Amino acid sequence: MKKLAIIGGGIIGLTLANYIDLTKYSVTVYDNPVGQATKASAGIISPWLSKRRNKKWYQLAKDGAAFYPKLVQDFSLSNNVYQQTGTLILRKDGELDALMQLAEERKQHAPEIGDIQLLTREQVVEKLPLLKAQSALFITGGGKLDGASYLETLRQRAQENMIVLKTGTAMLSQRHDQWLVQIANATEQFDAVALCTGPGLPSLLASIDFKTDIRAQKGQLLAFETPFKDSGSWPVAMLDGESDLIPFEKGKILVGATHENDGGFDLTPTKEAFSLLQQKTVPFLAESTFFEKYQSTYRVGTRAYTSDFAPFFNFLPNNPTAVIASGLGSSGLTTGPYIGFLLAKYFNEGKNDWEYYQKPIEHYLSTL
Ligand SMILES: Cc1cc2nc3c(=O)[nH]c(=O)nc-3n(C[C@H](O)[C@H](O)[C@H](O)COP(=O)(O)OP(=O)(O)OC[C@H]3O[C@@H](n4cnc5c(N)ncnc54)[C@H](O)[C@@H]3O)c2cc1C
Missing domain, CATH: 3.30.9.10 (D-Amino Acid Oxidase, subunit A, domain 2)
Structure with missing residues (x-):
């Protein structure tokens, strides 16, 4: 059994956690929910008539909205x-x-x-x-999605499935081929990490020498x-x-x-x-x-948000054991669950069906 740490318990992180194959991974989610977008959000899932011209974004938002009936069924979401x-x-x-x-x-x-x-x-x-x-x-x-209630439902589901939820600001470092995640004075070692920290991604990635195009x-x-x-x-x-x-x-x-x-x-x-x-x-x-x-x-x-207002989600260049996802801007309730699902598919089956939706990761990331 491999160990996976998900840092960030917003809509991406918790959806990802709940779609992970728990026969393959033991999962810990770290979250410090101060200022969290998912909890503060308005809730609109209706991307089709947006004035945005970015075709990749539209494909993602359209497929994200189309994913909702499955999401509702998989997690028995109430009205x-x-x-x-x-x-x-x-x-x-x-x-x-x-x-x-x-x-x-x-x-x-x-x-x-x-x-x-x-x-x-x-x-x-x-x-x-x-x-x-x-x-x-x-x-x-x-x-319409009530972001706070969605997260509450997914947290309960996660706990019932023995996913560990920890509260606090996590720090990240690497030792050989393992990831070290630290909150307060406790450090734990993982085989893989998913960094779903919204606007907190740049500071987390700076600690492993990446500069990120996120504001x-x-x-x-x-x-x-x-x-x-x-x-x-x-x-x-x-x-x-x-x-x-x-x-x-x-x-x-x-x-x-x-x-x-x-x-x-x-x-x-x-x-x-x-x-x-x-x-x-x-x-x-x-x-x-x-x-x-x-x-x-x-x-x-x-x-x-990124400088071209488009989201990104991918593994780190040359490191398939770490995925990152951020930049969802004002449509993340629409795209977030589907992104979480695609990231889970990557961990569960080794498939990354996502190039179609975004520019190459190097567009948003460079080494320090
Ligand atoms: C006012 C408002 C209205 C919105 N309305 C809509 C809408 O109507 N429709 C729509 O589709 N989208 C809407 N959005 C956008 C949507 O809410 C976001 O795009 C989406 O929730 C982002 O999800 P996320 O999981 O990427 O990030 P977040 O929900 O921000 O979650 C990231 C989590 O990671 C935590 N974190 C960061 N760093 C660390 C660390 N080092 N250690 C531990 N935890 C960390 C953060 O505190 C946070 O809890 C709205 C957003 C806002 C703010």
Whole structure:
């Protein structure tokens, strides 16, 4: 039996841990969840009509979204964790026909988009009563994931399967062909490691002499407590102007999120973020006083991004016993589980089916 350490217990690390063949590996997951993106995230799984032009990213995001039904089945995810309630996409009236056409084109290679409908103003309000009357495109395939609940489900599952979970900031070093992982004063030796540490990857890799093209981006969103009991079944609304509404169970409505490239690892909630989200969201809402009327709390997290905003996941150059994965940016809930699955397949079967989705690893990594 080989020993595998997974450093980073976000969506990649815990999905990977739960897909590992435990007849071949004993697994330990190390995590220090401060500022973790998965826990702070908004939850939208609906990549098909993104304006991004990066084709490799689109393939990954499309396949990541298509992977969700398997994920739900494999891990018995409840409706509180993941629900496919569809996505409303709001645009100016003149732009909706073109969007509809794009959706029809994309559906040819992504049937998981589901049904595509142009909704009237009245139909939109019926689907999501928080919105004021306006037309929108509706796709039934869109879903929402509660990142924190997903991780909780996977942590429980991991523990039931004797996967060891350790809390703390891990340090990494190498001795001969073994990896040494240290938290506090305890060091353990492993045959293989998976580094899934989001924006924490550069400091971990610096200790083994690699420079990594990863930066930290601050993201803030607002979680509103409202009295709407049936909010769990409402669709996500992607508003025209980079703000989104994500309704969850028991009246919890998320509004977000900011993309602060200069925010780094700062986790301080700011009034500026509140004002920005208010300004971008209120024009679409039925109640113009929504932001004042309902109580909200901030969620702040740190995303990892690369200079071309594309993720990477691969083994280290010339070292097949260490895999790395980071740079998932603002679509990591969509791509993360599938990346975790592909990494597990690499450990379980020795197969790396991932070149198609990304540039060569050397693009993001160099030796110090
Ligand atoms: C506000 C916000 C909204 C978002 N909304 C969406 C959305 O709607 N849809 C979508 O698809 N994506 C969304 N995302 C993006 C998504 O959340 C991330 O891309 C994804 O969760 C990244 O997963 P990860 O596993 O790579 O990293 P993370 O979730 O950040 O997990 C990495 C973990 O590793 C830990 N770590 C780092 N270094 C060490 C170390 N040395 N030792 C131990 N542990 C360490 C970190 O603390 C962290 O817990 C959002 C992100 C944010 C911040």
